[in-house]
Amino acid sequence: MVKNNMLKRIFETTEFVTFTIIVVLSVIIGSINPAFYSWGMLFDILRASIVFSIMAFGLLPVIISGGVDISFVAIAAMSSYATHMYLLRIGYEGGILLYYLIACSIGILAGLINGFLVTRFDLLIFNVSLAMYTMWYGFVRFFIGSERNHNLPAGVANFYSRFLLIVENQFTGVTGLHVSVLFVLGIGVTIALLLRYTTLGRGIYAMGGSRDVAIRCGFNIKTITFFVMMLMGGIASFAGVTFNLLSRFFDPTIFLGQELDVIAAIILGGASLSGGRGSVIGSFMGVIVIQMIHRALILTGIPVEWQDLMVGILLVFFISFPFIRDSFKKLTLKSSLQKP
Amino acid sequence: MADWELRAENIYKSFGGVKALDDVSLEIKQGEIVCLVGENGSGKSTMIKIISGVYSADKGELIINGHRYRNISPIESIRKGIQVIYQDFSLFPNLTVAENLAINDQISSGKKWVNWREYRRIAAEGLAEIHVSIDLDQLAGQMSTADRQLIAIAKAIMSEARIIIMDEPTTALTQKEIQALFSTIRHLKERGIAILFVSHKLTEVKEIAERTIIFRNGKKVLDRDSQGLDIKTMEYYMTGRELDSFWSASASKLKDKENILEVKDLSLAGEFSDISFQLKRGEILGITGLLGSGRGSLALSLFGVTPPNKGKIRIGGNEVSIKNIQSAIQHKIGYVPEDRIREGLFLDQSIEDNIVASTIDKLMNKLSLIRDHEKTGLSEDWIHRLNIKTPSGALPAKSLSGGNQQRVVLAKWLANNPDILILNGPTVGVDVGSKAEIHQLIQNLAEQGMGILLISDDIPELIYNCDRIILMRDGKISSEFERGKVNAEELNKAMIGNLMDGKE
Numbered sequence: 001m002v003k004n005n006m007l008k009r010i011f012e013t014t015e016f017v018t019f020t021i022i023v024v025l026s027v028i029i030g031s032i033n034p035a036f037y038s039w040g041m042l043f044d045i046l047r048a049s050i051v052f053s054i055m056a057f058g059l060l061p062v063i064i065s066g067g068v069d070i071s072f073v074a075i076a077a078m079s080s081y082a083t084h085m086y087l088l089r090i091g092y093e094g095g096i097l098l099y100y101l102i103a104c105s106i107g108i109l110a111g112l113i114n115g116f117l118v119t120r121f122d123l124l125i126f127n128v129s130l131a132m133y134t135m136w137y138g139f140v141r142f143f144i145g146s147e148r149n150h151n152l153p154a155g156v157a158n159f160y161s162r163f164l165l166i167v168e169n170q171f172t173g174v175t176g177l178h179v180s181v182l183f184v185l186g187i188g189v190t191i192a193l194l195l196r197y198t199t200l201g202r203g204i205y206a207m208g209g210s211r212d213v214a215i216r217c218g219f220n221i222k223t224i225t226f227f228v229m230m231l232m233g234g235i236a237s238f239a240g241v242t243f244n245l246l247s248r249f250f251d252p253t254i255f256l257g258q259e260l261d262v263i264a265a266i267i268l269g270g271a272s273l274s275g276g277r278g279s280v281i282g283s284f285m286g287v288i289v290i291q292m293i294h295r296a297l298i299l300t301g302i303p304v305e306w307q308d309l310m311v312g313i314l315l316v317f318f319i320s321f322p323f324i325r326d327s328f329k330k331l332t333l334k335s336s337l338q339k340p
Numbered sequence: 341m342a343d344w345e346l347r348a349e350n351i352y353k354s355f356g357g358v359k360a361l362d363d364v365s366l367e368i369k370q371g372e373i374v375c376l377v378g379e380n381g382s383g384k385s386t387m388i389k390i391i392s393g394v395y396s397a398d399k400g401e402l403i404i405n406g407h408r409y410r411n412i413s414p415i416e417s418i419r420k421g422i423q424v425i426y427q428d429f430s431l432f433p434n435l436t437v438a439e440n441l442a443i444n445d446q447i448s449s450g451k452k453w454v455n456w457r458e459y460r461r462i463a464a465e466g467l468a469e470i471h472v473s474i475d476l477d478q479l480a481g482q483m484s485t486a487d488r489q490l491i492a493i494a495k496a497i498m499s500e501a502r503i504i505i506m507d508e509p510t511t512a513l514t515q516k517e518i519q520a521l522f523s524t525i526r527h528l529k530e531r532g533i534a535i536l537f538v539s540h541k542l543t544e545v546k547e548i549a550e551r552t553i554i555f556r557n558g559k560k561v562l563d564r565d566s567q568g569l570d571i572k573t574m575e576y577y578m579t580g581r582e583l584d585s586f587w588s589a590s591a592s593k594l595k596d597k598e599n600i601l602e603v604k605d606l607s608l609a610g611e612f613s614d615i616s617f618q619l620k621r622g623e624i625l626g627i628t629g630l631l632g633s634g635r636g637s638l639a640l641s642l643f644g645v646t647p648p649n650k651g652k653i654r655i656g657g658n659e660v661s662i663k664n665i666q667s668a669i670q671h672k673i674g675y676v677p678e679d680r681i682r683e684g685l686f687l688d689q690s691i692e693d694n695i696v697a698s699t700i701d702k703l704m705n706k707l708s709l710i711r712d713h714e715k716t717g718l719s720e721d722w723i724h725r726l727n728i729k730t731p732s733g734a735l736p737a738k739s740l741s742g743g744n745q746q747r748v749v750l751a752k753w754l755a756n757n758p759d760i761l762i763l764n765g766p767t768v769g770v771d772v773g774s775k776a777e778i779h780q781l782i783q784n785l786a787e788q789g790m791g792i793l794l795i796s797d798d799i800p801e802l803i804y805n806c807d808r809i810i811l812m813r814d815g816k817i818s819s820e821f822e823r824g825k826v827n828a829e830e831l832n833k834a835m836i837g838n839l840m841d842g843k844e
Contacts, residue, residue, distance in 0.1 A: 009477065197454045199446055202435075206443065209432035209481075216430055218447045276434035 014270030014321055015282040021268075021314065022285060025292050033299040040169030043177045045295055049287045051243040053184045055255075055262050056269075056283040057191045058235025061228040063266055064195070066208040066275025067125030071114060073255035073262070074136035075233050076240030079106035082144050083241065084250040088151060095155040096245065103237040110136065111233025115226035125229075133259070140252040148251045159245045180242055184284075187235060192280040204228060208275025264311065265290050267318055289314070344370040344405055344421065344502045344534070346391070351400035353386055360386040361397070362558040368503060371532045373525060375545040375566070378555035379578055379774075384538050387555070388505055392424045393417035421502030425509065429492040433481025437491060438463035440480045444499055466494040470524055486517035493524060503534040510544055511768070514631045515797070515835055522548050540578075542571045543800065554578055579776075597621040599657070600791040601760050603642070606651030611637035612815035615651070619760065619791040624782065626806035627795045630835060634815035636678065639764045639795050643675040644668035655760070669698065671760075674753030676746075678765040678795075684749040685737045692719040692733035694748050699755045722751035726781065743774025750781065761785065762793045767801060779805055799831050811835060 010016055030036040055072065062069045083103040092098065110132070117128045163176030195201040203224050206214045215221055244250045263273075269286030271278025293310050296302065347367040353360045361383045368374050378384045389395040391402065393414040402409040404420045412420075431440050438456075441463035446454065463476050472490050480488060489509060496504045510518045525535050525548060539545055545552060545566075552569055554562040554577045562577045601619040606612070612634035619625050629635045641648045644662040653660055655671050662668050668675070677684045686694055696703060696715050703710050703718070719733045726747045730740060737748055746766060753761060763782065767775040782805060786792050796802055802809050809821045811834055819834060826834075 197456075199452055199454060202439065202443065202446070202454055205435060206432050209434035210428075213428070213430045213432055217444060276432075 012325065014277075014318065015279060015285065017318075017321065018269055018282055018285040018289060021289055022292065025289065025296065029292070029296045029299055035169075036295075036299055038169050039165075039167040040173075040175040041295070043165070043167065043175045045288065045291045046181055047175075047178050047246075048291045048294070049284075050178065050180050050184055051239050051246070052262060052265060052287045052290075053284050054187055054239035054242065055236055056265050056287055057184075057187050057280060058232045058239065059262055060191065060266055060271065060278055060280065060283050061195065061201075061204050062125065062232050063263075063271050063273065064208045064275060064278045065204045065224060065228050066211065067118075067225075067228075068263065068273055069114070069125050069129040069229075069232060070259040070263075071110075071129035071132035071136065072232050072236035073259040074133045074140075075107050075110040076236040076243075077252055077254045077256070078136040078140040078144075079103040079110065079233075079237040080240035080244050080254075081140050081149075081250050081252040082106060084149065084244065085144050087153065088149070093153050093155055096159055096241075099156060099241050099245070100238060103241045104234045107233035107235070107237025107240075108230045109233070110237075111230035112226065114233070115229035118229065119222040119225050125225075137253060137256065144252065146252055148249050150249045152245075152248060152250075156245055157248070160248050178246070180246070183238070183242065187238070188280050188284060195280065200224065200227065205276060208277070210276075261290065264315055268314060270318075273319075344532070345403075346422070346503055346534070347403040348387070348391065349401045349403065351387070351390060352398045353383075353390060353395060354398060359558045361390070364400075364555070364558070364560050366553055366560065366563065368534050368536060370502070371529050371534055373529055373535045373537065373548060373550045375537045375539060375549035375552050376555065377538075377540060377542070377545055377552060377574060377578060379540065382555040382578075383558040384555055385507070386558075388424060388507060388536075388538065391417065391505065392422055418499065421500055422505070423496035423499060423501035423503070424505045425489070425492045425496060425507065427507055427511065429488045430495075431480040431488055431491060433479065435480060436477050437474055437480055437483070438476040440491060441466045441476075441495055441498065444495065448499075462498070466498040467491075469497050470494050471527065472524075484517075485512040486514075486520065489513070489521065490524065493528075497528070497533070501533060503536060504528065505536040505538065507538050508540075509537065510539065510541060512631075515832065516630070518544065541798075542574050545574065546571055556580060597623070600655065601793075602652075602654040604652040604654075606638070606641065606648045606653065608637060608641050608646060608648045608650075611641075611646070612812070613650075615812075615817060617810060617817070619793065621759075621789045621791055622786050623808070624786050624792045624794055624806045626802040626809035627793060627812060628797055628799075628802055628809060628831075628835065629812035629818075630797070633812040635795050635797075635812050636764060638812070639675065639762050639793065642668070642793070643673060643762055669756065672756075672758045673760045673762065674698075674756060674758035675762045676749050676753060676764060676766055678768060684752075685745060687738040688736050690734050691723065691728070691730055691737055691740070691748055692716060694737050695719040695722050695733075695751045695755060698752050718755060719751075722755060726751050726754075727777065741774075743778070746774070746778060747781075750778070754785070758790065760791045760793070762795065764795045765798075766794070766796070767798065775801075797835075799835075803827065803831065 026036070035041065055076065059069060059072055080103045083099055083106065086102070087099065114125070114128050114132055117123055118125055162179040164179055164181070166174060166176040168174050195204065203214065203219045206217065206219055207221060207224050211221065240254065243254055265286035266278060266283045267273065267286070268289050269278065269282030269284065271282065290311060293307055297304060297307055345367065347365070349365050351361050351364045364383065364387065376384050376387070386395060390397050393412045393416065396411040402412055404422075407420075409416070432443075435443070438460050442459040445462055460476055467474055470490065470493055472494070474483070474487055474491065480491065483491070493504065509521060513521065525537070528535060537545070537548060546569070549566040552562065552564065552566045552574065553560060554574065556578060597620040599618045600621045603618075604616050606615040615638060617625065627635050627638065637646060640646050642653070642662065644665045644667055647663050653662060660667075660671055662671065662673075686697070692715065696719055699718070700710065703715050705711055716733065722728070723730065723733055728740070728744050728747045728751070730744065737745060740748065750766075766782070767778055779801070782792060782794065794802065794806055803826070807823050809826070809831065810817055811819045811821070821831065
């Protein structure tokens, strides 16, 4: 009975729906083109998901707390480009560690500014982030530089080809499991534990569920807001550096316009923009779904417009999922009541 | 356990010149069930907020267990065992029952890490203390109102409450759930926990109170043992006048009136089925039943919100189909919703705009612009006719008290001259004085020839107003009562008894 209940609960989660979609997509794509079932393809999808997953993990706590931020992409672009230009100027030749350290610190500071504006003037996170989004992209191009830079210090130049495993495949060529999937794993597990097993993490859910009640219960809303904004800034910058290193250039306008893709992935993973819902594993699967749809294009020869249409349809389904589930529940409840 | 006691002495509180509390004293002893009664604006909520530390009194003192407080802080009030259960129950809808129950302890103990097993243990203990069993893994937002209330009570007990203050706790409960709540309250009393029950449902007050305190205009006007205190006396003290005259409706003269509405075999899948009845001009027909019996969805279907999927509706002898709200309005049906805040009013808009909202088409000139002076004239007329208490029609609707808001909703529909008026819980959350006036208004409307469907679970309200009462259960009509052939107790029994043999 207890076990039954637990299973039932898992089936009712949005994460389970996302998982089902991944399975269904795999079957469909694989049946059209069996080349889909290969290690190479898996590694390829994972590699394409690395940066998005990390950004999604950073944004997720903000969304759970009931806010929507778009400035994280600008923070990522600004901090990683600024770090790179600074390290180039001082003639840095070392490894990736200092890149991550400096960029994440800048990101955390940027998040701190967002948090300050939101709490000090009692503003909506979205409004502040809209301003910051524009501001940081402007800032980096005006003060730091607007040119793409391909000069990588010796210590980081080969990072793009650090693989844990390499496979060869006639369709994808030589592909490998890039070492940065470990970053995804590390950050993902950390955020998941934070959200599930710390009082602060539960406070994030509580605040998203009901702000007033959270205040009445004694949660410090300001602390939570500061925390999620700074965490987001730091992790976004981490994703920014990773993206630039993998692409072997630093660009001040990376991710411009891609903030909505990250938000879409989080929603596909079962989060709600009104707050209180969402999970790390769900967000990861959301990113995978989007990447699979992109791959499906190449593998099945379906036109490019199909991608956006498909993601859009899935989004419609997901934002209405709680409603569909609840009305379905209500119907079954009613009919069981009416049975004599 | 040492005896516990709360006293408030000579409390004064005013807001911008308006005296909310004027030299009020009261005391509550360990294990007492005290009901605090009063119309809206009588100072009940101000008193609660002073006791719980949300407001500070201008003058006066609180004495808790011998400690004197000039002003108490919210946290100190909680530490002294004062717990308020607000109408939203202070629960997180997105968290499980277990977490909702354990989270206060988690925060107050300053723990940084969450132990989920510990959560479940704390939660199970808390629920065991009030002898209820609720699935700990369900999300609080998916529970019924009654269950959420029990969780809130368990939460209060767990923070070592010595007095639990309940603000209008029965508003969204069915009769059966109210009885369950009362037995929990009596159980708490046995454990020495005092209850301050704030309500204006006098039948309930009579049933549960050991002592009744009545406030009127910021003053305490009655404080006595509930033994032998009848509802009429309570009403008198609450309003300061005899309400009797309002409640004796004139005998109906409906024999030769034609049917204005006929409903035949109306069904909506999952909600109600095979509903047939007739409504005559000038008749007040009551439709009642427990929550979930289909009374509410029937009303919505007749108003075109959720069109029925089977059955016939005849209005004035002609068969019509009501596919949406617009067609309902065309057929001169008006609907006053249950939840006026969410469904009936634009709270931030002016009273004037609210009143003309359903008649706006008629106020437009050839260019589809609104004739402003006519709009003002029309709304002023209704403000006057329905005795809406406001200095100006330009003020936002949210500036009005509950009873006056309800009148604005009524005015909105009456301005449209409906033939049939559907009232869904017209006096929910309205104080006794306004309630009597709304009842009077309903009866006047019926006398003028309007057909009225009064949907309510307020049994006295039905008995006093309706010519006939239809009782619904599980989406079907289960019985029908004529005026004068049923009293409140019988109707109550039919409603609850119904449930008993329906479920068990």
